[in-house]
Amino acid sequence: MDTQRDQSAAPAAAPATWRVLLRYMRPSWRWLALGGLLNLTTGAVGLTLPLVARRLIDDLGADRPLTGVLLLMGLLVVVTAGVGPLGEWVLRRTGESIVLTARRRLVSHLLRLRVPALDRAEPGDLMSRVTSDTILLRQVTTDSVIGIVTGSLTVLATATLMGLLDPVLLVVTLGVLVLAGTLIRVVMPRVGRMSKDAQKSVGAMGAALERALGALRTIKASGAEHREEAAVHRSAEESWRASVRAGKWLAIAGHTAELALQVAFFVVLSVGGSRVASGAIDVGTLIAFLMYVFFLVPPLQQLIGAAGQYQVGAAAVARITEAERLPAEPVAPAATLPASGAAPAELEFRDVHFRYGPELPPVHHGISFRVPARGMTAFVGPSGAGKTTVFSLIERFYEPASGSILIDGGDIATWDIPRLRAAIGYVEQDAPVLSGSLRDNLLLGAPEATGEEIERVLRVARLDALVARLPEGLDTLVGHRGTRLSGGERQRVAIARALLRRPRLLLLDEATSQLDAVNEAALRDTIAEIARTTTVLVVAHRLSTVTLADRIVVMDAGVVRAVGTHEELVGADPLYAELAATQFLAASAVTA
Numbered sequence: 001m002d003t004q005r006d007q008s009a010a011p012a013a014a015p016a017t018w019r020v021l022l023r024y025m026r027p028s029w030r031w032l033a034l035g036g037l038l039n040l041t042t043g044a045v046g047l048t049l050p051l052v053a054r055r056l057i058d059d060l061g062a063d064r065p066l067t068g069v070l071l072l073m074g075l076l077v078v079v080t081a082g083v084g085p086l087g088e089w090v091l092r093r094t095g096e097s098i099v100l101t102a103r104r105r106l107v108s109h110l111l112r113l114r115v116p117a118l119d120r121a122e123p124g125d126l127m128s129r130v131t132s133d134t135i136l137l138r139q140v141t142t143d144s145v146i147g148i149v150t151g152s153l154t155v156l157a158t159a160t161l162m163g164l165l166d167p168v169l170l171v172v173t174l175g176v177l178v179l180a181g182t183l184i185r186v187v188m189p190r191v192g193r194m195s196k197d198a199q200k201s202v203g204a205m206g207a208a209l210e211r212a213l214g215a216l217r218t219i220k221a222s223g224a225e226h227r228e229e230a231a232v233h234r235s236a237e238e239s240w241r242a243s244v245r246a247g248k249w250l251a252i253a254g255h256t257a258e259l260a261l262q263v264a265f266f267v268v269l270s271v272g273g274s275r276v277a278s279g280a281i282d283v284g285t286l287i288a289f290l291m292y293v294f295f296l297v298p299p300l301q302q303l304i305g306a307a308g309q310y311q312v313g314a315a316a317v318a319r320i321t322e323a324e325r326l327p328a329e330p331v332a333p334a335a336t337l338p339a340s341g342a343a344p345a346e347l348e349f350r351d352v353h354f355r356y357g358p359e360l361p362p363v364h365h366g367i368s369f370r371v372p373a374r375g376m377t378a379f380v381g382p383s384g385a386g387k388t389t390v391f392s393l394i395e396r397f398y399e400p401a402s403g404s405i406l407i408d409g410g411d412i413a414t415w416d417i418p419r420l421r422a423a424i425g426y427v428e429q430d431a432p433v434l435s436g437s438l439r440d441n442l443l444l445g446a447p448e449a450t451g452e453e454i455e456r457v458l459r460v461a462r463l464d465a466l467v468a469r470l471p472e473g474l475d476t477l478v479g480h481r482g483t484r485l486s487g488g489e490r491q492r493v494a495i496a497r498a499l500l501r502r503p504r505l506l507l508l509d510e511a512t513s514q515l516d517a518v519n520e521a522a523l524r525d526t527i528a529e530i531a532r533t534t535t536v537l538v539v540a541h542r543l544s545t546v547t548l549a550d551r552i553v554v555m556d557a558g559v560v561r562a563v564g565t566h567e568e569l570v571g572a573d574p575l576y577a578e579l580a581a582t583q584f585l586a587a588s589a590v591t592a
């Protein structure tokens, strides 16, 4: 049972970045460990090379045979060549798995978002979190975390070996490096801030682009391409600006390390030279030590790169976590649709109060009405009266502030949401049709429907002639949001889709002017026919629909003014009489 009615519970504090990263990395920890180990092996093998080099110089000096040393060097080079790429591949694979996990989690969450959260979100921005931010997660979980671990270990091992060669030269080297490290610590938080700004702008760009592409015809008709283009460009430029600034700080950090090592090389050379002259160390030791100084370059660069990537990744993690914390409906298995011939539903609203947000005015001020099983009930009233909101509350897209909504005598707040929605067929006012084929659209809510059932609803919705005419029939692609269909066809597809679910309660938000007279009259008869076996609720905009209704609920400014038949209401309710005389009659005059 899902009894959660609170839509605005205060969210707990966001978890720390490293905790979130650990959560993503946990399922892949074996692969990560293997990749890290292989990377370390490559580093360790590389580290032995200077020692072997020293041995070579010693052997040369002492005139000893070189075969053994050369063979060892060859072996080490071959091992490095084999293990290096393998380690990198393992890490890349792990990174991709982490991206996959994050994307799956996020998509599953976003598809279950509560409708109020969706009202406040920008789809384009949410999309960028799934597509672009998750890519950054790959870098931070593999390159960065592994880079920090392997880089630190390699630096530590190199420093140990340097210490074994000559502790004095090690202290000299570390002194230079500590200075560089202090500078880098100042730079890194700036990289984090800039990266956050850059990703935020990518999200804003996605939102602006979605807004423009989603209504491109309107934008063209309004001659607004330039303004929309400028808005998208602005976000792209902001992202560029922030990324360039982050890049500047990263470049400074990267080159600080390189510069520090060059300085260290010269300091070690001069200090080491005097130590060779004083006989404290031999030439072989100095050469080996200088080789180690250069060996420090890659792991130190890896460390700095990793720290930078961690900052970039932390910005992405914050955006992914933010999306994951938007309120969502509980995950529940899909409910089975009502059996054919299932009893129609009874509905009751009891003193329902509702507003869309704490800062918004109330929409329903204590709505009460009863709808018995079977028959057609029409909701009429001026625009903004709260008619569509009645349907949204029945579907539990929103929860009432107080009062209750009952189906078959049970409060729907105690129903599992999938079970509730399985009982309902809903045709929205703008009759959305999804990209894909006609068949995909019909089967959206009833994937198990048989060919016969599809044919039946096609006939009922008067789509059979259209499907017969199309060369690809039901497999015809309808385009993005059904743009290849006419408005009336889209509406009939939406009706057929709802009917295929064999709903016990059919909610029909009538479009004001989508259907032609012939189809409208036919569909009206069909709906009246359906109402004999199912409970049908219609938000009605046409008198022709209203006169067929068994009862009419007249709504105005969030209250139910009157309930009755057309004949009763025309005499009893002045608002209804006025609506019937103006809007409805005007509409019916067109279709008569």
Ligand SMILES: Nc1ncnc2c1ncn2[C@@H]1O[C@H](COP(=O)(O)OP(=O)(O)OP(=O)(O)O)[C@@H](O)[C@H]1O
Pocket (backbone or CB within 6 Å): 119, 356, 360, 363, 381, 382, 383, 384, 385, 386, 387, 388, 389, 390, 539
């Ligand atoms: N998602 C939403 N967020 C905030 N306010 C909303 C939302 N949806 C609707 N409203 C507001 O709630 C009020 C009632 O809207 P509703 O869609 O229920 O009216 P309606 O009677 O169906 O109107 P129409 O006949 O024009 O379709 C309106 O003032 C509308 O602006």
